[in-house]
Amino acid sequence: MNPTNFFFVAIVSFVVSSGGTRAQAPPQRSPDVSNKALITKSTPSISEDAFKNQSVSAATATLHKMADDYYAWRNENYPVRSSDVGLHTWDDRLTDYSPAKIAERAQRVRALLEKIRAMKTDNWPKDERIDWILFRSQLENVDFGNRLLKFERTNPQVYTGEYTDAIFSLLKKEYDTPRKRALAATARLKQMPALLKQGLRNLQNPVKLYAKLAIQSARSIDPLLNNSLMALDVDLAPNEHDELIRARDGALAAIHGYADELEKRLPKMVDFAPMGEANYNYYLKRVLLLPLSAGEVEMIGRAELARYRALEALLSDPKLADPDPKRAAHIPADQTSFLKAYESREAEMINFLKEHSL
Template structure:
């Protein structure tokens, strides 16, 4: 049997096993011994909450330090401190906890494991020049003038940049080639997308360009800031020159490798799949979406094409009307509870007239706003986030999971079609398909990057070949995000959607005719933003996945 055939057979086993597997996909992590049960140590649930509070204080102190310290001595000390906290978490009588408390314990340990991985494997402070470039980017975007405490914070951030640049030169001892190239690009070029960047008719040329932009504004509005601005700019230039000179020696691979990627999937993301199985699931989802897209195109072949809005005013009117229609439809169709005091819900994709033309997101949204409104606004990310702010649980309110967040958003895209919102918007269904295709092809790209099978340029080229309307800038920015974030964020969209659909199937199967979609969605909104495997365990009691997570595996060697 070839490797590809074996991968496909393994993935098919997830859904073609015994009849129960039609509703409950069996975990697929290989094991050499029977899974361990929950630990039977000494600590109780009260102790878990205490250790969790200590961990949050430790994390916040490290991440909120006024002057970040990435020296080897500090990283070693932080690793020892974290290992001590993890040892205390392991020494708990989890077997005596309630089911929800056991899910909390696994969520806590997974977050600690994530930070351990960051310190010992990801190591952006020594591997990724972009770790320092990122911290240079946003201070010069500050709107001027500023005063009082806001001015003090800006001056402190500007004065930190020379220290960051010098620290980066000392600590980047194992920098990866792709990381270095991305950092150099971002120092000197606009990324062409501008996530959270202030609008400029001609985007400033990267970090250095933003310092020029800030200096020009400060000259007229707040000249007393110019010395700090120019010192920060000089430090960014010096870091760029150092990076260019050092680049030929930066030959390391950026990805974490297969063994460590699989470790992360199981022990941090708490997913019941390995890289090979995810690769097949992503490929199958790409094929499925292209097939239904072909059918949809044929169905709509006699309809006029959807044209982008011709002006900012037309686009904003369409967007407001669509948001109101979605909100009312969710209420009328008993799909999810929308609290009257939900608060403001942000909307992505502002109107921008780019010299080079629309990017991928704008090609979709300027034609119809509903795809991203479902995913990112209501009841997607913005709504989801506002609901999360209401959570007062001491553990779950402080935990987020990318697969859960993005999976919920992607699930809503296809759900909006199945539930009828797109009945009168046939051409929009084609746009939803295209959104889904881009999510699905990311699975292979994310895995290929982390397993060092391909570099950023190769993945960008493949994504563009397989995704309609995808431009180079959006593809490159997304590839950078998924390579440089903790592993596996790019898979979270499609795989999270699969896990959300699994949860829906399990609960519907378990509740039978008593099942109510609105109650189900409301429960998902309030149970916490923890990994889907834990939500599934908490909601259904099925332990076929979590039973493989009780014992944390040792971290594989590099």
């Protein structure tokens, strides 16, 4: 069983807002002093539930405040991720992967998770309790990565992913003028050599499988910067254009050097190793919130594999189910060739969908 197949996490977003309407002031009235000696009169009893409800309301408000503060902090500390999801406040920044900052972020998440775990939610309304469970699972996911996976030290794709997403997040939607997006790209490109150098220092225990994937990504990134990015070079002043070109060329040289250095280190890298059944059970229960054990997930996987193998018997030629790419008449040499071949069949795919009313 390969537990990494289940490293997906449904991202749940919380938008907690408060609002109120401004009421009009009541008309002035003469005070009623008929009950001025209140201490001598009996007063209506106050239900204990009123205090309980007040306590629950305060606790849930605290949860919402903690969630709001966490999301605001996370968004600012992971500017590339923020750009990628449409928040363009910090488009000129990259994530700080210095060891001190990594440790600081991990400690903050851990401390917040302990507070969330300590909350007593048995008497909370159902919706509020669901919010608590979902927020806790998000923090569990981050903390699990910090404690066990430690991708900043083991996975070179962290840094190639930051590099790629930093530019692609500025291109995929026209949220601002090309010039402003180009200036943001220039600022990020200037920071990329330092990012990759820091990444190589951080990678104390890189996994060979992750490194090979990172090398492939690094060596196929040129079209993104040389072609896609340059579409933003529309209204730049001459000096801004020159600055963009210099930053782009420096970033490309840095990513190629990153790939070369990883390749040199490959022989000494460790092979991929599963996290272990106990850790996977924890991940299933506390992060994915699934009522399944590792053994049960494996059983489902084996049953699905058998079912799909049985479905292959319905094919006119069982060889069509063979995943070996060598059976294809033409194998694209690289990612660019693959994309060209894929796009060349666009009309064919559209016609197929129309003919079959799909």
